[in-house]
Amino acid sequence: MQSGQIMVGAHEGIYVIKLVGDVRLNLCTSFDNFIDSMFKHDDFNDVVFDLHGAKGVDSTTLGLMAKIAIRALERGCEKPLVLTTDEGISHLLDAMGFDALIEVSDEHRDYAAEPQPLKCKTPDECAAREKVLEAHRVLMSMNEHNAETFRDLVHTLERECDPLDSPSTRMH
Template sequence: MTVGKIQFAESEGTYILKFVGDVRLTLCSTLDTFLDKMFAQPDFRSVIVDLTETEGIDSTSLGLLAKLSIQAKRRFGLIPTIVSTNEDINRVLLSMGFDQVFILVRDQLQESQQMSELPCQECSEQVAKEKVLDAHKVLMNMNEKNRNTFKDLVKSLECDS
């Protein structure tokens, strides 16, 4: 698998986040910081997450995507869009209830924007643990199936903190 990276583009307040390769915990600080900055922009209108080149995505990254959706709904009254043409990724998204918090599109995006890569941010082990815990709590609160799936992991992470 290709090492993961996150690219972005913005036009008239619409942000596109493109996950490429194997997107893992190592990108959680990068993504979390970008989301905070994106939502703080006065011209923010919408966000599209492009997973068409995503080979793999871990639960921490999925938790951050769930957090993105929750914040977009709470702060702006909008439901973000995820674009994914990968049936394996689509299965994961559906099994975790992402169709309840995102508009899921299975068609390829027409890329007209020049994408820039988000620089990978390093974080301490403690900060990483906190982000993993937070992301999994968000996933747990999405539905009962996720609660059952992640309750032991969350309990273990809380004991380690």
């Protein structure tokens, strides 16, 4: 499977996030930093996720997409638009409860600002774990099904992230 790439662009407050290939957690810290900077712009008013080139999207990336959708809705924006013709991705979005946060369309679009590759830095293990944890907490907050699905993973990550609970710091 083609390794993943996140491409981003913006024009007059409309942000395009294009996912290409198999998008996995190794891109998550750069993507999360982009999300924070995107919402700092006063002109932000809409976001489009173009998944036409995506072959796979992991749960961490889905959690960050949910984070974007929630923050956009909190700002009074319309539901973000997800463009995809992939039935598997559409089914995954539906099964995870994204219908409350996004609109899905199979249309193809041209953009005023062509998305460019997001500059990705390799995250350190701790930073990556924190982003994975945050993304899955967002997914859990969406509905009970997601809460049940990701509960064990989140508890495991929380234990790994807690330095007081690590074997090297326990008193014997």
